[in-house]
Amino acid sequence: MKTLRQIEYKPAKVVGGYTDRILRVDLGTQEITIQELPPDFKDKYVGGRGYALKLIWDGTTRETHYDSPENILVMASGPLGNEPAFPGTSKFIVGTISPMTDTFIDSNIGGHFGPLLKLAGFDALAVSGISKENVVILIDGDAQTISIAAAPAYDRETDEGALSFGQRLLKDVNGGEYSDSLAAVTAGQGACNARFGIINSLFFDIRRKRIRSKQAGRGGTGTVMRHKGLRGIVARSSLSKVNGNNAIDKEGVRQAGSRLKAVISKCDPQQLGMSIWGTTGLSEYMDKFHIFPINNYQYGQSPESSKLFANVFLDKYFSKKIPDGCYYGCNLACAKGAENVELTRGPRAGRAVDIDGPEYETVGAVSSMGIFDPHFVMEYSWYCDEYGIDAISTGVTISFFMECLQRGFLSADDVGYELTFGNIQAADRLLHEIASGKGFGKIVGQGVARGKKWVAEKYAARNGTSEDAAMAELNKFGMEVKGLEFSMYITKESLAQQGGYGLALKGPQHDEAWLIFIDQVHKELPTLEHKANALKWFPLIRTWFNATGLCKLPWIDVRNPEAAKTSEPAKNLPTLAYYVAYLNATTGSNKKLEDILDDSERLYILQKLINLRHGKGTRASDQIPLRAMGPAYFNEYEARAEYYDEWLQQQLGDNKAPASPEQRHKLLMEKRFEAYQQLCDIVYEKKGFTSEGIPKRETVEKFCLMDEQARQLLSESGV
Numbered sequence: 001m002k003t004l005r006q007i008e009y010k011p012a013k014v015v016g017g018y019t020d021r022i023l024r025v026d027l028g029t030q031e032i033t034i035q036e037l038p039p040d041f042k043d044k045y046v047g048g049r050g051y052a053l054k055l056i057w058d059g060t061t062r063e064t065h066y067d068s069p070e071n072i073l074v075m076a077s078g079p080l081g082n083e084p085a086f087p088g089t090s091k092f093i094v095g096t097i098s099p100m101t102d103t104f105i106d107s108n109i110g111g112h113f114g115p116l117l118k119l120a121g122f123d124a125l126a127v128s129g130i131s132k133e134n135v136v137i138l139i140d141g142d143a144q145t146i147s148i149a150a151a152p153a154y155d156r157e158t159d160e161g162a163l164s165f166g167q168r169l170l171k172d173v174n175g176g177e178y179s180d181s182l183a184a185v186t187a188g189q190g191a192c193n194a195r196f197g198i199i200n201s202l203f204f205d206i207r208r209k210r211i212r213s214k215q216a217g218r219g220g221t222g223t224v225m226r227h228k229g230l231r232g233i234v235a236r237s238s239l240s241k242v243n244g245n246n247a248i249d250k251e252g253v254r255q256a257g258s259r260l261k262a263v264i265s266k267c268d269p270q271q272l273g274m275s276i277w278g279t280t281g282l283s284e285y286m287d288k289f290h291i292f293p294i295n296n297y298q299y300g301q302s303p304e305s306s307k308l309f310a311n312v313f314l315d316k317y318f319s320k321k322i323p324d325g326c327y328y329g330c331n332l333a334c335a336k337g338a339e340n341v342e343l344t345r346g347p348r349a350g351r352a353v354d355i356d357g358p359e360y361e362t363v364g365a366v367s368s369m370g371i372f373d374p375h376f377v378m379e380y381s382w383y384c385d386e387y388g389i390d391a392i393s394t395g396v397t398i399s400f401f402m403e404c405l406q407r408g409f410l411s412a413d414d415v416g417y418e419l420t421f422g423n424i425q426a427a428d429r430l431l432h433e434i435a436s437g438k439g440f441g442k443i444v445g446q447g448v449a450r451g452k453k454w455v456a457e458k459y460a461a462r463n464g465t466s467e468d469a470a471m472a473e474l475n476k477f478g479m480e481v482k483g484l485e486f487s488m489y490i491t492k493e494s495l496a497q498q499g500g501y502g503l504a505l506k507g508p509q510h511d512e513a514w515l516i517f518i519d520q521v522h523k524e525l526p527t528l529e530h531k532a533n534a535l536k537w538f539p540l541i542r543t544w545f546n547a548t549g550l551c552k553l554p555w556i557d558v559r560n561p562e563a564a565k566t567s568e569p570a571k572n573l574p575t576l577a578y579y580v581a582y583l584n585a586t587t588g589s590n591k592k593l594e595d596i597l598d599d600s601e602r603l604y605i606l607q608k609l610i611n612l613r614h615g616k617g618t619r620a621s622d623q624i625p626l627r628a629m630g631p632a633y634f635n636e637y638e639a640r641a642e643y644y645d646e647w648l649q650q651q652l653g654d655n656k657a658p659a660s661p662e663q664r665h666k667l668l669m670e671k672r673f674e675a676y677q678q679l680c681d682i683v684y685e686k687k688g689f690t691s692e693g694i695p696k697r698e699t700v701e702k703f704c705l706m707d708e709q710a711r712q713l714l715s716e717s718g719v
């Protein structure tokens, strides 16, 4: 590789989880700088998501779009990332202005890149500018150099996707051998052609003896990366990962970690069994409770779903005896994978590949297309990762267009072929067209929000109706909010999860508030007040996980038996106490849970201000499609009529429901709409927002965020 620019540096030592340094790379000018942070920066902005938010708030404007040179691609872990003594410390955040939502997006990702970036001396990497040619960045803590290099020649070989390129790159920079001292992030060709490009995080798994990958899937971070001309980034450090954070109280870290590990070992096999099944174990639960997306979320259950249950993947594909953590020390070990799976479709048909996953979300994306073929799930998973496109947005957008054909908004002539639910050939063809930017894939690669506009225009011109009328209909079943496609949970029967998706600052991704399990399955949020409280509390604690570099699954997916003795078992507070202890032992702080929630709320409000700046911060942006509130069409109502009739009767009290099923359906949807608006009102109040969903001045001041930009923004918003 030809080096274009290189600097030498002395890696900062990690102390108490931080290096107090950010690496800044401007790809337009090829300038590489090291920014020393004032000691109080971390106190206010904590880490991962916080650093990304602050850099975007200060360094971009409302005119900044995903493809603007000044847009910043931030990668940062946080003070608690990188500690094998504690489970789930591999996570880092990718934050930027999104091509999907046109506002701040962050996507969390596992693997070794975050830990190695920190060991190489940086709390965060911030990339701005646009390179004229494809480049890679090499952060070499061992050689003490940081380089921008021309992307190697194999970048241009058509066969090299995000995974293949990353595998070759990792060998290339290490004398032809893999090592767990190196990790890479890459973006693929699909990210150049679709707005929902992902970033792959590649690392060497010493147990499987191969490169494995995890993904920052949501919101088009890979599209930003490729637009910058950035093909890959490698981080290297041979420093020991054990006690890599140089914790202030090492024994405290060890104790907190071993307590959490003990709970996981004891409870996970009896609960969700993530260590056995991976996240595919969720398919069966979701199907049982009518939450599994079928045919673009029309139905939550299917007689065919069992073909996609975890036992199928475990028996046929997963290596059963290998614990599959995405970082050292995670005994929840949910990152399942398979070797030598033969591809039967697409341009690589006939090739045997190693596949990481599938995750539950990928399974749900395929069932949403009405497809129940496990081998197609495996292939779809691999192709999405290799092309570098989001398996969720890809599946949801294809499903949306399938429904456009079902309901007569489009015909096969518009697509070029019969794009019907359950049609594997059509879905497979479209997947490759999206990645290559060809045929109908050019339209689908723009996502649901832009797809709706395209269909509305076409439909209105053809039928002599208004675009607004067509759009109103498409808004019922186009499964997006703020421009981001829903992740794979049907919310029709969970008001709390409707809020979890609608009010999520980044758009409907469950990592801000995954309440469906505690609301719909465990029935732990029985009243509107419970649901609203959960919509305040859970996003804050989840923000903290994203700020500190931690995986949430050991907390949220393994219920500590001691939680049953508390007044709010869903919060799993006994386990959270281990996390608080881990934080204090690492950083030397003396925080309580309330302090942590305050730290998170500051970041939450800052993210809300960025949304406001980019036109996505008001009540209008929190509205969800009718289908997310209930059965948008009569066929959906009919499939669960008993449940819906009972719910309607509860709302009506002593008044009688209409005799006609059509009238009941209509009234039901009116009541569902009212319930969602009522929920928004209460949640806004609890969060310190106006009824329009805008933070009040005192809320912004409380968290010391009232700078000139915030003051002007609130004035313009009439607050």
Ligand code: SF4
Binding pocket: 087, 088, 089, 090, 110, 324, 325, 326, 327, 330, 331, 332, 333, 334, 335, 551, 552, 553, 554
């Ligand atoms: S629980 Fe799964 S995703 Fe989370 S750190 Fe462990 S292996 Fe990775």
